Amino acid sequence: MMYYTCKYTPLEILAGFDVETQRLDPHPDTVDCANGCTHPNLCGFGKAIIETIHTQNIKEVILTDCCDVMRRIYDVLLTFEDLDFVYFLPLPHKGGKLEVDLYEQRIKDFIQAYQAYSHKTFDINKAIQAYLAQPEQPEREDPYTRLTGAHGGSLLLEKIKDTFPTVQVIDDTCSGNRYVEKEEVNAENFLHVYANHILNQRKPCMRMLHTKDRNKDEHPVGTIYHTMKFCDYYGFEYMNMKEDVNMPLLKIETDATPQSSGQLKTRLDAFAETLGVKNNKPAK
Template sequence: MDNTIYYVCKYTPKEIFSGFDQPTERLDPAPTNFECAESCTHPNLCGYGKALIEEVMKRDIRRLLLVDCCDVCRRIYDVLWHQGNMEFLFLLSLPHKNTASSVSLLERELQRLQTELLALTGENFNPDKALHAWKSGIREAEQQTITEPHVRLIGAHGGTLLKEMIEQRMPLPVQDDTCTGRRMLMPAPECWSDTAYASALLNQHRSCMRMQFRIEEPDDTAVGTICHTIKFCDYYGFAYRHMRAQKEETLLKIETDCTPQSSGQLHTRIDAFAETIGAGANQIKKSENIHYIAGVDSGSTSTDAVILDREKKIVSSVILPTGAGAASGAEKALAAALESAGLKREDLDAVVTTGYGRETVGLSDASATEITCHAKGAHYLFSDARTVIDIGGQDSKVIRIDENGNVVNFVMNDKCAAGTGRFLDMMAKTLELTLPEMSELGLQWKNEVTISSMCTVFAESEVVSLVADNTAPEDIIHGLNASVAGKTSSLVKRLGGEPAYIMTGGVAQNQGVVKELSDKLGAQVYVPKEAQLCGAIGAALLAFGER
């Protein structure tokens, strides 16, 4: 029988378990699905809660300590207690303040735990063993502390899966300071004291972001911070916003559900962050004696190719449907651009790819994220731009850039088709119009129509109902344009975007969306004629040493 007592939170009093000779292990759930958990929990329980229940049920874990740092941990306790399969299940009440009363409350909780462990093991608590574990834990934390340049991972549990993914995407180590990461207790006294231990546990360095106090030493070797939150968890979003207002370091916010899903979207965010802090795993070297450079943007809907000459002037460009495969789509686009320019493949000094298919097309000398490339391309097309708004086929991006076209910060919406080119494409098909027809007709609206849902499926139902009520198509289109503009302007405001604005991507061709967006932002949104080529232009510019 497995006598290990499992835990998750960095505030778990592991040293108490050592005083009872009980082995412990931190759970690191990363399930591929929530099949077991969803049979006994509410569908809106956060991904971490489901992942933990899934892990306990599939591994048939019978001993577990939880800390009630949030409502989800309390719900996990309720579910597991109700099932009645646990031999030992303890919910530790953790104060969120560090006053003398808070320490006293935690001390009583630890004494309650000792009583439960005495009943479980039949052994008395050994303070010497607990004190030895306390001192050993401090030495272990010191060994885990990274003193070379690194990236900090903070916020909600990310686990080994997320930490390794980040380290694979950039040539820097990651310091895990999430709520289940590095555990740094205050120094131990010479003799065991329940009060001293309760205070050390509560006041540990790198305190959880849920605490109403912060104990955090300066981290001079951290070159950037990634703030991780869990789907359906609101708290860490607010904590990130506060942190962004206080910190000067480069920040990235990511969200997962504790499963390996959506890794491609995470890769784009992490790669862009790495490029922003100058730690990209695939740094592009400046080409010497340039004659021609090609940039290829492999998107979900279209693949765009641009060829620049040594003066950084556009020699040729093409926009083709991506089709069934990113690699074949990129080959066709590059071949068409070469043919248009009257060049051969060997005439190119370098090919740089970007977009979602950037790593799979197999024809480039280097690749970069669309975040970096759209920033560089936007600066090339409109040097006064400070905020880039890119609405593509399957995602929306807002990028703040400096006077040199470098990325300052960015946000993305890539979790659904809402507010993207695919959303408008589906609505055009519902109205039996082409996208150019839809763009032109939407400018002729007369009556306000509100599309209340941004979900593509539900919005389509609304459009069908409006058509059945004989609502004028131009008024429906205006409602759709306003809906897209509203969602995009929210992203701009969330990022703190400011004029001058430039819009790129295929949706920039929709005059109705551009007008609505300009109205909502209170400033003109500039749309260059090469708006859809912006990513490919930026990719090519990187080979010139643009940074």
């Protein structure tokens, strides 16, 4: 099982090795291990990833440099003797021709590295099958609400769904809503086409330079904007969205641990009441 954190991870390439993948969804109760092997100022999400990998005895990890914290996590993981395979995949910041060529080569480098480690042969036809078999993005169904911004995780998403049981909840965070555009490909052009579409996803990460249309054509009943403590990437976007007086907006900040769940529920309930969305979920 290969664990990953970022939606720019080439999951379909791993399918070419018959490797199952699982997105890391860290929400540890404590970060004692991470506190002992990282700088105190490392963000909560970074510490939560390290803690989860350590406590769950994870063996294979692939990271991308969606932010500098991932580089620091990689440095720490290199010291973990229990890890069998840890790979750092650098991402271009743009999706132009030169960047696509560069990312295609980096995907090829990863294929070679995993072949050398696993002694498996990469089957490009299986990778193509996985690419074409991706599920389609969910259609927006009015009314709907969005969770956007930085990685929120399953616990936060479930809290929002519990608060808004009568409307659709869309995960538009940096780690959710992954969709790589599909087109007909063959073994000769697949890696280039794939590199292009994975870099130019419809909902780009804020570290990318083509982010101006991230919120285009969105008309939710309300938007919940999540930021991670000590992370500035998404704070800038939040300030721009805040200027839109026609967009009901709630900002929440977490540190990737469940410690503030009570306060979080109170704020979500208040936001739902402001929007006039009643919680009609049957009592247990």
